[in-house]
Amino acid sequence: MSSSLRVLPLGGLGEIGKNMTVLEQDGRIVVVDVGLRFPTPEMVGIDLVLPDFAYLRERAEDIEAIVITHGHEDHLGALPWVLRDLGDRLRARVYGGALTIAMARSKLDEHKLRDVELNDVEPGESIELGPFSLELVHMTHSIPDSSAVAIGTDLGTVLITGDYKFDQTPVDGAPADVSRLAELGREGVLLLCGDSTNVDREGFSPSESVVGPHLEEVFSRCEGRIVVTSFASNIHRVQQVVDAAHALDRKVALVGRSMRKNVGIGRNLGHIEIPDGLLVGPREINDFPDERVVIISTGSQGEPLSALRRMAYRDHPQVQLKGGDTVVFSATPIPGNERAVNETVDRLYHIGCDVITPREAPVHSSGHGYAEEVKLMLNLVKPRYVMPFHGDFKRLRLHAQLAEAVGVPAEDIFQGENGLPLDIDSRGARFGEHEQSGMIFVDGVEIGDMADVALRDRRMLSADGIFIVVVTIAEQDGSSVADPEVIFRGVPFLDQADELLEEIRDTVESSLTRAASEEIREVDLLQQVLHDDLAKLVYDRLKRRPMVLPVVVEV
């Protein structure tokens, strides 16, 4: 009987974020990446967005392994929720590079999930996972220990690149393992699932190591304090900031919880070296002259509670910025964060700081390869089939065009979407039937789905507020036994509140009278009558539709 293979993306296609893919063969499953994304403003009050992993709920016992390509939230962040949800039925181990696993451990510790087996994997090591084999291939990206994942199957190798660039001069001197990729290509790769993030940029991305000299050049022109903000997980960027500060005889202070945590993890694993005596604590910053200090801070995305945002709004306990200070954004805004970043930048200008962003000087380099790198990957790996990953629909299409440009036949390129499985067997490859996919919301400690009525209610509450009208009636005859209580919240600018409250009380009386005359006595029906009458009155008066909530109490 010939084997068949299913590759089912549950996230990361038609979007940027929450990457997650299921590989399935002979009823056994390997999951590659379990990422999250951050909510958009319409998702009122939601904390995080996870891929809908309903497909795995009934299949927990079938999962051989969860493999993580690298330690970024959009590849790793959903792990605690998935593990907790699948619970004891899941016996799979989690695999990844050393830093990835260290970051996963830190995350699971925060969620008190301490008895999960996490396994460091060395690139090149081969691991048997039921009918699959697993090998990590070393790649370069904006976080150390990034890997492509090669999954061996009966039909051939599936290569999921994760996020990558072909950096020929990375900061740690270890370029992507192009020879192993080429070897896999010669052996024959069945399917390539590659990163599409920067397919719309021409040429090759600049090396991470070009950023350091530019940072040093910018620093050398600064006379006051310097604040550099970047992603806390970009350990090699932090290294370059440290090196530039050291070269110019400035002390370095780390500000922001995740910056301190990630640098700690990075130092333990030898990914970052900081000369003795260079680091000073946030409370010691003011002990040094302005021109002797570099502060490395979180907040490059304008996050509301981040250290830099608080500095910009003059609300940081240790760092009070002033004219003459320079703030360097060694990062670009993730799409959707532009406004928050611009607001932060403008508050800094208002304080009188100078601000350097990647528009002013090349103080940032992307971690995702450009179009020529995507072509290089295709040419190294020479896949039979191509399914672009990690991108919105525009980027998936551009990636498909690049694949055609390097000679992949159009019919072997599959522009997929979340929940659409690619089924491969000896006769070929084709899309199957849609599986459940989409978003799961994290709200506090609970998770649930989009359809939850609570979100519709929240949108209504946030748009127009709420009127609560408590009506107390006698059980015997339905007559009102106390004045109605009217409470409103989130209904603004009620100048004529007294008048409206009077009208509401009148409406309650007339509704009750009418209900009595129609012999409506059941509480639910009574509430419905009151709701309809009151909602009409409120809309007439305010031209808004707050939630109107009549509560009938029988005594």
Added chain:
Amino acid sequence: MSSSLRVLPLGGLGEIGKNMTVLEQDGRIVVVDVGLRFPTPEMVGIDLVLPDFAYLRERAEDIEAIVITHGHEDHLGALPWVLRDLGDRLRARVYGGALTIAMARSKLDEHKLRDVELNDVEPGESIELGPFSLELVHMTHSIPDSSAVAIGTDLGTVLITGDYKFDQTPVDGAPADVSRLAELGREGVLLLCGDSTNVDREGFSPSESVVGPHLEEVFSRCEGRIVVTSFASNIHRVQQVVDAAHALDRKVALVGRSMRKNVGIGRNLGHIEIPDGLLVGPREINDFPDERVVIISTGSQGEPLSALRRMAYRDHPQVQLKGGDTVVFSATPIPGNERAVNETVDRLYHIGCDVITPREAPVHSSGHGYAEEVKLMLNLVKPRYVMPFHGDFKRLRLHAQLAEAVGVPAEDIFQGENGLPLDIDSRGARFGEHEQSGMIFVDGVEIGDMADVALRDRRMLSADGIFIVVVTIAEQDGSSVADPEVIFRGVPFLDQADELLEEIRDTVESSLTRAASEEIREVDLLQQVLHDDLAKLVYDRLKRRPMVLPVVVEV
């Protein structure tokens, strides 16, 4: 007695939007522009944001005139609210160019403000307004009839540029009146308040008329239908789309309410010419072959209810897009709209449309002059003092640097902010004391200020929802006479709702018992006790802080 002049910006400084300026001399006032801006996502449920014009509330009788530079919302949009709020005490007329006044009239009609005197002003015409004189100077911008405003005062001329570019080849053949600006400069300008929107771009902005040939070139490569989206008020852009369609023998359909309205106004005033028989109605689109149609649509900013957004989500009654159609974004996203625009674009890719934005082809030109145009303005006008207008703090600072670069002494350049008046007399110019300024929110038909507790409530409601607990007690002894009613809204994922409701009822009982033992009988105090106990319980169970609203009814 020597005269003194006050220039008080109430909006547009330290922000992009809601431009409004007060000029004051001998107790008399002229207001230049009354713009609005759109709310950010934190302003939950707010429709529009106006400048706080409290400064004018007590002074309505002192206002000689309201002058509008051009018909964009950020210069004109607050007019109905300001007029209605100042009411009968305001006897000032409204002045502006012909199209500006036509758009103001249409806006006031919608607000049923029909007895306001609106006056067309021809550029060059001189109008006496009490101690002031008024002259409009023709400028070029992304809407016809844009003007700089020259206000003559006892101390000299104040020139407020409005939004402008120095387009040497505008579509209507009428470049900005540089000779009048030069003449004003020779006569002596006291203060220049200039647009800073594009000071961060080097060189000169490309002319509007270069867009047309690029549109035609893009159109000529399209085989299916073409949808072009741009700002509805950009009449000359619409003209160029019409011309390109006509040249390629395609019919034109206008889709979206504001597009149809603005083109109507523009045609009446002769700003746009459409050949007979070229226009077809939205319902006739399907009567023509795909390659014979251009649709001009609203929605260039990804607005939720706009025509293009609805097309992208397959929800437009007349236009069903499909693979092979091309959508041209002849506009760039206003800062903050990037995400909404990107979402729209990606939905279009998902449908299979091709999408052309200003990144792919020069199908847009900004209406705001770049750095060299700002310098040209400074050199033409040769002002004694400079106060940069229309920009966030970064742009105001860059504008000040440009002024220094062309030789304005640093001490004559005033980097202001909203509410900070510049006071000028024969001895010089200086900032005065801060006046009230900020934001006023429009919510439905009412307006109010930021501090309104309703907005804090809404944020709380939208983040975590609400618990309402109705407790009915006997007036005589405070004992509970009915089971507590517990209602929640916007609290998601309540799997263990029954259990929690039980606990809430228990807590109510124990709170009442405790209150009775402490002889707490007053309803407000009782509600406070219940609130504290219930909020603690809810937080313990849900790790969220919904609004907890106990209502005590005495019977």
